[in-house]
Structures are given as C-alpha cells and as structure tokens.
Amino acid sequence: MSTNITWHNTTVEKGDYRKKNGHHSGVLWFTGLSGSGKSSIANQLNKLLYEKGVQTYLLDGDNVRHGLNHDLGFNEADRKENIRRIGEVAKLFADSGTIVLTAFISPYQEDRDGVRALLGENEFLEIHVDCPLSACEKRDPKGLYKKARAGEIKGFTGIDAPYESPDKPEAVVKSDQFNVQECAEQILTLLEDKNWIKGKEGA
Numbered sequence: 001m002s003t004n005i006t007w008h009n010t011t012v013e014k015g016d017y018r019k020k021n022g023h024h025s026g027v028l029w030f031t032g033l034s035g036s037g038k039s040s041i042a043n044q045l046n047k048l049l050y051e052k053g054v055q056t057y058l059l060d061g062d063n064v065r066h067g068l069n070h071d072l073g074f075n076e077a078d079r080k081e082n083i084r085r086i087g088e089v090a091k092l093f094a095d096s097g098t099i100v101l102t103a104f105i106s107p108y109q110e111d112r113d114g115v116r117a118l119l120g121e122n123e124f125l126e127i128h129v130d131c132p133l134s135a136c137e138k139r140d141p142k143g144l145y146k147k148a149r150a151g152e153i154k155g156f157t158g159i160d161a162p163y164e165s166p167d168k169p170e171a172v173v174k175s176d177q178f179n180v181q182e183c184a185e186q187i188l189t190l191l192e193d194k195n196w197i198k199g200k201e202g203a
Contacts, residue, residue, distance in 0.1 A: 017097025021055045025197040026089045027119060028187065030103045032111060033158045034144055035136035036184065037175035038103040041129060044184040046101050054197055057093050059086060059102045059127060074155055080111050087115035092132030094123055099196065107157045109164045122194065125170040127187060133158050136174040 018025055028045070030038040039060050046058045065072065069085060072078040083106050089171075093100035106112050116124040136158065137145040148156035155161045171181040171190050192199040 002161045014095045014097060017095075021097045022101070023054055023198065024122075024194075025055075025094045025097045025099055025126065026123035026189075027094055027115070027126050028099065028101045028127060028170055029090075029103065029106070029107045029112060029115065030101065030127045030129055031169075032091065032131060032175075033133060033136045033163055034105060034156075035141055036129040036131035037127045037180060038105075039118065041173065041175065041183045042103040044102040044180050045187050048184055048188055049099065049191075049197070052065045054099060055097060056099045056101060059090065059104075060102060070191070076108075076155075079107065083108075083111040083115065087118050090115065091118045094119060097171045099191075105157050105163070107161065125172065125190070125194070126166050126168075127168045127171045128169040129175050129183070130165075131171050132177045 015026065028042070030042045032038050039062075042058060042060070046056050049056045064086060065082070068089070069082050072082050074122055084105065086102060088103060090100045090102055112126060116126070142144055144153060144156065145159065146155045148159040157163045171187060175183055178186070188197075191197045
C-alpha cells in the first residue's frame with residue numbers, strides 16, 4: 001500500500017449527490033455462469049432505469065477487460081484482482097450518487113463479499129442470475145463452452161473451475177424460465193421495494 005498519503009474530505013458528499021439525483025445509490029452485482037444472461041439483463045435494466053431518469057452506469061465484465069483490467073488473465077489470482085478492482089470502481093460510482101450495475105461471473109463468494117464490505121448498509125444488492133449449466137452450455141453465445149469441452153480453454157467456470165452460488169443474495173432471477181425483459185422488471189420492482197428508486201405512484 002502507498003505511504004505518505006492523506007485522505008482529503010470533500011465538500012460535496014454522497015448524500016448531496018443522492019439528493020440532486022432524487023434516488024438512492026449503490027451497486028447491483030449480477031453474478032452467474034457464462035451464458036446465464038447477466039449482461040443482457042443488466043443492460044435491459046439499465047435501459048429501463050435510464051428511461052425513468054435514474055443516474056446509472058453499467059460495468060460489464062468483457063468490456064472492463066478491454067481497458068482497466070486488460071492486464072489480467074483468468075487464473076484464480078487474476079480473477080480475484082479483477083473483482084477487487086471492479087469493487088473499488090463500483091464504490092466510487094455509488095459515492096457519486098449513481099446506481100451502478102455490474103455483470104461479472106465473479107465465481108467466488110469471498111470476492112463478492114469483499115465488494116459488499118466496501119459499501120455501506122443497503123448499498124449492495126447481490127443478484128444471482130440462476131441458469132442451469134446445461135441451459136448455459138446450450139446457449140453458448142460466445143462458443144466458449146464448446147472450446148472448454150474441447151480443452152482449448154483451461155480453467156473455465158462451470159467446466160473445470162468452480163462457481164460458488166451466492167449464499168444469501170438479495171434476488172434470484174431464473175433466466176431459463178423468464179425472458180430478459182421479465183428478469184429486468186423483477187429487479188426494477190426490487191429497487192422500488194427497497195426505496196432505491198421511486199415506485200409507480202412516485203412513493
């Protein structure tokens with residue numbers, strides 16, 4: 001850790017941003033197997049929130065690895081560092097009064113709990129996009145399962161690397177039973193119920 005540094009307090013704080021934006025801020029952490037629909041659901045929810053005038057930002061696993069985390073691979077240590085960095089970035093967005101949606105496999109419960117610990121009470125909602133491996137493998141939108149089964153990709157989550165389902169997620173969406181729009185609407189209702197955003201009647 002760096003030394004000879006000092007934390008500088010700011011005049012405009014999280015509560016001020018929330019008041020200006022007219023809604024709560026925090027992190028929606030979408031986790032699930034590759035092909036479960038995390039990115040699609042998060043993207044659709046982001047669109048719904050945008051249409052409601054909510055200040056949001058979407059962090060997608062593949063997109064982040066093109067920039068901020070381009071130097072990381074997929075071994076266990078790099079996966080942990082990937083999630084640690086995203087957690088810190090997500091916290092900055094939450095502090096700015098933004099609802100940030102993150103879509104990452106994030107296979108280890110310890111790493112997801114680490115992100116939760118960075119944030120305050122009612123600032124982290126873990127959303128398990130629950131889809132059976134067989135369904136994800138059948139979809140295989142990127143052809144990754146086929147490559148993993150053929151031995152072309154090593155350490156692939158769900159095949160020869162573990163995925164730890166969330167212990168106590170705030171929400172579970174069954175993406176093999178509901179379409180993308182329906183899953184997004186389920187999370188939208190959760191945000192209204194938790195008073196992150198205004199409900200249909202503006203309550």
